[in-house]
Every structure is written in C-alpha cells, then in structure tokens.
Amino acid sequence: MSKRHSAKHKLDRRMGENIWGRPKSPVNKREYGPGQHGQRRKGKMSDFGLQLRAKQKLKGYYGDVTEKQFKKAYEEASRMKGDTSQNLIGLLEQRLDMIVYRAKFAPTIWAARQLVSHGHVRVNGVKCNIASRRCYVGDEISLGNKAQEMALVLEAQSLAERDIPDYVAPDGNAKVTFTRVPTLDEVPYPVKMEPNLVVEFYSR
Structure with a gap:
C-alpha cells in the first residue's frame, strides 16, 4: 500500500x-x-x-x-x-480502492484505501484487504456490517459534491456491482x- x-x-x-x-x-x-514566488507569471x-x-x-x-x-x-x-x-x-478505475471511492463508501481515495486495508470491504462476498486488487466486470463490492455504521461511511454517502458513475451500479447502501470498464469521457x-x-x- x-x-x-x-x-x-x-x-x-x-x-x-x-x-x-x-x-x-x-x-x-x-x-x-505555493511559495513566495507563487504569484509570479509562469514561463x-x-x-x-x-x-x-x-x-x-x-x-x-x-x-x-x-x-x-x-x-x-x-x-x-x-x-x-x-x-x-x-x-x-x-x-x-478497476482498482478496488477506486471502486470503493466511486461507490461513495468513503469521502476520499485515501479513506477508501484505508477502508480496504482494514478489512471492511468484500469482493463477491470474500473479504479483501488489498487496495490495488483489480476488479472485473460483474464483481460485487460490498461493505462489512461494522463498516456500514461507521461515521466515515455515513459522511461519504451524504456528500453532494459527487455522484456514483454509471459503471458502478448500487444495490442498496452497502453494495455495488462493477458493470463495465469505463472510457475516459465516462470517468467523473x-x-x-x-x-x-x-x-x-x-x-x-
């Protein structure tokens, strides 16, 4: 990680x-x-x-x-x-931590990575703690029971600043399915x- x-x-x-x-x-x-010269015109x-x-x-x-x-x-x-x-x-976009972030299970990509590494995420029902794991079309990504009640997850799900993209299909609040590999113009x-x-x- x-x-x-x-x-x-x-x-x-x-x-x-x-x-x-x-x-x-x-x-x-x-x-x-940043820095004292940050406002100067860039070359x-x-x-x-x-x-x-x-x-x-x-x-x-x-x-x-x-x-x-x-x-x-x-x-x-x-x-x-x-x-x-x-x-x-x-x-x-097929990385597990990215799908967790896209699914709004976490407010930031780093929080998503931590959620995975702490064992709160399941892929097709099996616990996975490898954030860089590649997911494939049809894979189901879900949260463990404990994670569903975490303040971090509840905060992420209430964020209005981003939506769940079409290629991540939600099934309730704690499960999504990766439906297809997105193209550049589909990624938000x-x-x-x-x-x-x-x-x-x-x-x-």
Whole structure:
C-alpha cells in the first residue's frame, strides 16, 4: 500500500487545480502556486514539463499510487489492444480502492484505501484487504456490517459534491456491482486529465 508522505492539498496548490473537487481545497481561495514566488507569471512549459505534470496529476488523483505500480499499469495498458491512454484509465478505475471511492463508501481515495486495508470491504462476498486488487466486470463490492455504521461511511454517502458513475451500479447502501470498464469521457474527473500526455511521457 502506498503511504501518503505529504498533505494531499499540496498537490492541488502545485497544479493550481482542485484535483478532487473538494470544497476544502486551498485552490478555491488561492489559485496561484505555493511559495513566495507563487504569484509570479509562469514561463512557458516544455513538452517534457507538460507530460510530467500530466503524469503527476493523474498519479496523484488515484491516491499517489507508487511509481512502480503506475508504470506497471502503463506497461500493461500498452500491451492491450486499442488506445493505450483509454486502457490506462480503465485499469486505474478497476482498482478496488477506486471502486470503493466511486461507490461513495468513503469521502476520499485515501479513506477508501484505508477502508480496504482494514478489512471492511468484500469482493463477491470474500473479504479483501488489498487496495490495488483489480476488479472485473460483474464483481460485487460490498461493505462489512461494522463498516456500514461507521461515521466515515455515513459522511461519504451524504456528500453532494459527487455522484456514483454509471459503471458502478448500487444495490442498496452497502453494495455495488462493477458493470463495465469505463472510457475516459465516462470517468467523473473534476479537472481535465490528459492520459495521452502520460503515454507520451513513458514512451519517450
């Protein structure tokens, strides 16, 4: 499991965007970058800089997955048939922690990862504590009885800032079914993601 080594909102400030669409993001008040020179006009970024930024943004959105895991996902996406950038998004959305987050079982991707690692999530009725586990079409993801009463879960389910996407079909408050692998335009990102630049970054 990847550990968060810095405050999650630092990524928002660095990118100048509200990556997760949260109301508490500091970007809502200060759109400029961090530090004493944050308000200065930025110079034109190189192609490499744009590609690196796109990679850091996408990797950060998925809870700062490790570079090893992220590159492995890219390599698998490049071996699959079809568009590599679409395949990469599909693989990232198939992660168990991401489906838990999409299902509104947790308010943040980090909370979703913690919920999984503490053994509160079941895949097809079997307890699973591996956040990076890949789920497949038709898999049922549910919460254990104890988790259903947790304040964290109840808070997440009441959040109005995001909806459950079409490819995660709810069955009551504690169970969802992963119905299909989504394409880029189906994923409800609060900001624009550019997986094509990520592909360019790794294929240099």
